[in-house]
Amino acid sequence: MSVKIFETNEVQELLKAATNLGTAEGNARAKAITHRLLSDLFRAIDELDMTPDEIWAGVNYLNKLGQDGEAALLAAGLGLEKFLDLRMDAADREAEIHGGTPRTIEGPLYVAGALVRDGVSRIDLDADAAAGPLIIRGTVSGLDGVPLANAVVECWHANSSGFYSHFDPTGAQSDFNLRGAVKTGADGKYEFRTLMPVGYGCPPQGATQQLLDLLARHGNRPAHVHFFVTHPDTRKLTTQINIEGDPLIWDDFAYATREDLIPHVTERTGGKALGLKDDGYKEIEFNFALTPLVAGVDNQRVSRARVDLTESALQAS
Known part of the structure; x- marks a missing residue:
């Protein structure tokens, strides 16, 4: 798809809602970091035109990474x-x-x-x-x-x-x-x-x-x-x-x-x-x-x- 939606109000509001940004509740630092990382992911999906199949392959990979107990190993390898x-x-x-x-x-x-x-x-x-x-x-x-x-x-x-x-x-x-x-x-x-x-x-x-x-x-x-x-x-x-x-x-x-x-x-x-x-x-x-x-x-x-x-x-x- 050539469509790009990251900059739309709908997506920006989604990001704020997903991270509860702009409210007094929760951990401010955790919200700021999550908002930034999630924003970077959404932007990458747009710019690289990632498909739903690729996204769910990534989610499945994270499940396997956790099951294998290799997150710290991958952190070193990357x-x-x-x-x-x-x-x-x-x-x-x-x-x-x-x-x-x-x-x-x-x-x-x-x-x-x-x-x-x-x-x-x-x-x-x-x-x-x-x-x-x-x-x-x-x-x-x-x-x-x-x-x-x-x-x-x-x-x-x-x-x-x-x-x-x-x-x-x-x-x-x-x-x-x-x-x-x-x-x-x-x-x-x-x-x-x-x-x-x-x-x-x-x-x-x-x-x-x-x-x-x-x-x-x-x-x-x-x-x-x-x-x-x-x-x-x-x-x-x-x-x-x-x-x-x-x-x-x-x-x-x-x-x-x-x-x-x-x-x-x-x-x-x-x-x-x-x-x-x-x-x-x-x-x-x-x-x-x-x-x-x-x-x-x-x-x-x-x-x-x-x-x-x-x-x-x-x-x-």
Whole structure:
């Protein structure tokens, strides 16, 4: 159809009625956001001449997206999470906040509740014959380079099959396998003893991959390790490192790769003395530099739905 009706009074009144705009009732912010998003959708339908079949295919897709529990995965795959990082980067520049370890996306697979250990944590709780041992260690400091005591470093990553514990469709992993948390001492040091991860792909029959297929895009990520780093006197850091040499480092479907987040991987020996599965192991040294609070406030904490297994972690201890 060549007809365009978005600008008509009838449609504009429909938008106001649908979002209850112009009344005192309801949440003003929610109404303003819904009105804008619904308006953009109506305008797009007009301008792209979307058919009813296409609209209902989209509605059905949203139903499948919810049933598959992949909304957060799709947010990463379509660059929404990366866009939020870019906005926070820009806000930091505007506020003249410079330096510190670069942020990058959280992703959808964090689980709260891992036991916090002092200095060092071994997190390969389950056997994984296909993965070699890995130590990730470093120092947490402020922008001045002074080590920070009582910083908490949380770490999580996939196993050699590309699955994260708790979300593993095979049921082969315990809830906190390859997940851990370390509190730094006066030297600011942390260390995780773990196994080398691999990248993962979106569930092949899931809603995210369904849309990516239509866009002729793959749904794969390079091998990586996630981190939250917190301290009472700094802003929370959400970041991840890529494993050097992975062929998908610069072809990540979630756009999370940043130049300063690809540390060198070093070959070491002496793993048996450290309790590792093999004497030969790989080591990554990665130091975190945290940025100060803004007017006493941590403006980097993001409220979003996350799995929280704190009680089960306490019971397991």
